[in-house]
Amino acid sequence: MVLTVCLMIMGACEIAVSFCVLVLAVANSQRFRKSIPSPDGYGYGGMLESLKKNDFSRFRDSVYVDYTGAGQYLDSQIAKAFEEIKKTPFGNTHSNSPASKNSEIEVDKARKLILEWFHTSSEEYDVVFTSGATASLHLIGETFPWTRNSHFYYLRENHNSVLGIREFALHNGAKFHVINSTDVEDECKAPGAEQSSGDEINNLFAYPLEENFSGKMYPKEWINLIQGKNRFHCSGKWYVLLDIAAFAPTHDLDLSKYSADFVVLSFYKMFGFPTGIGALLIRHASASILNKMYYGGGSVLQTVTQSGDHRVPTSTTRRFEDGTPNFLGISALKFGFEALAGVGGPAAINKHTMAVTHYLYGKLKSLRHYNGQPVLEIYGNHASGDDAAQGPIVTVNVKTPAGE
Template structure:
């Protein structure tokens, strides 16, 4: 790949050399930013200094060390609300984005009169909310995808949004950006759904690392965020942003330490806390939450607009060159799923490798070779079965037949049952990515030109007994 200068290249290359030097020192090509961001060195140093300089106590106490912890937790909460322009929201700290989604599933007032509407493109932590809805007698449905672009069928979506007018407590959940394909879905669906009487749950975990979410412009009722996906550290922290006008709609079915203002064992009564404390069970992660403040400061320093443009250009560069990699007979080495340009997509590319006969390589084989070459990307189904089922051409009747014949199983067994491969390779770029990372992955892709899938690869994935490497 010829050298190509991108927007603000000098700045981002310098950032790579100063804040992410370990990538080059280790010779590692990291391309799994949708899975986890890499933390900048300054964030680690600032947090280490924070931990060293004072004594911090449990914020549920009222001594001086506890008050200090409470002060920094409150500051982080304020900075999160400020970053997302979320003055009309509560910020509930959680252990991750999935825990934030669980709060909504557990506490939303589903009943026999309820309907849960989900897009076929959703993370399993959103898909799983259907079990709460089902357990309380509610119904759920999915909006299908268009296979070519992996976009949601808007005609079907509009019909479903209008089609449940007699239902109460209707919840619509979708991702701002697909965690699997990188497709950005229309945020205009939020107000369209709300105009039809729906509450809206927005999964923003894959969106906010490289895009601005302004909650004064669009106002979903519930938003889940993951902080390590934004700036790499700390892990084990996310948040649920709850619109204040919908806060009391979430009916918590139990209480825990820190979530009540008063409780008695001699009286069957208790009072839940009036703010975000209501959903923060036990002691919050008061030693790590302050790192969020520094993480947001880092993002603000780089500027989210610069990050958005940088990610878009890197993604476009990768798409442009990967689609040119072909075998001598003209067949492509790489099949890209979803949009082939950067319009309405983030920094995630979903793909598979194919041999010179047009036969798909098992992603496990590609990943094994990549690991040997210090190249990291994500493989599998990415906790997003909807994307994989449409890409793999798996029909509902096949899935129903499989599940009806099994009490418990997994990927390997299903591949044998279906007689076809599932899964793909997900390559994603981030703030530290430089053009040399794209070049090295391109060279890796070219190494599969004019090759053939070995018989061992085919047997290995069709016979579960031979799946142990």
């Protein structure tokens, strides 16, 4: 396999480049298999060549390594999606017609499928459809019950969409704190006082399971260790907001074991199509604290023009989904999940991506300038060799021979 990446260095300018590989075009997969550190995990059990030929023909002359930016759809996946909307009439879910019933059925099926994918059910979580992970984060920031006694803690490695929540916290007088993983580990080792029943202070801790800059991974165990305790020397109840936008495309998450209060993701990151659809998973036990003010479309049952009287649904999904949901896109989600399951699901995807990642890291690490200095600074936890600490993202900084 020859993978050529062209990088331009202008003077002492440093350029950061990220690679995240899900399906890599390989000229001779058998020869490549012999050269990688983890050959057993590579190639989706021999399916890679077939996938390239039948479902990724558009990449015949190119290599796609921007899976952190967006996943790639299978040809068969979108063919099934468009065939369905050609044959089945769909309509507004807020209407009452055969077409709208078709949409309603598909939306309900999609919610159930998402919960099953993450090993939970509607008895524990609600699925609120949004336009993406960023919109989901916005919704939490806007509706979280901030007070002057509240605290918002987040890792410095969070996506900037998480940092935007800070503005809602500050607007309501709350305090924010930027911490690193060592701070969280130290806090989790401490016993933490149990929250008293009369404590009405609500605090939020946000972190990604995989950060999308270098692919560093963070422990799921933090969720259970932070929830419900008086943590970080702050009184009150703690809620955990989990960003799995970078994690979900290549890893499995069991929400029955690690029950974060709020979980955000984007589906195009997982399987490329459709774009513009994400989800906010809200744990039932935490839904009641969220204070949503705006209503519109399906998120209101009745409103009076001449006064402030209105009535909103009791259902969490109806209450948080303003306007008409993207029912055509939502109906296509099942074909994306089917595509992932077809290559072996998260376990097979993780093995393949990590096999390629280990190979790429080893090759990039060996690059040297004429004077022996490394060509690249490589970020993340790759050197640990621990797949629980590092995801399939390789981010490098191109250095001059002087190390600048």
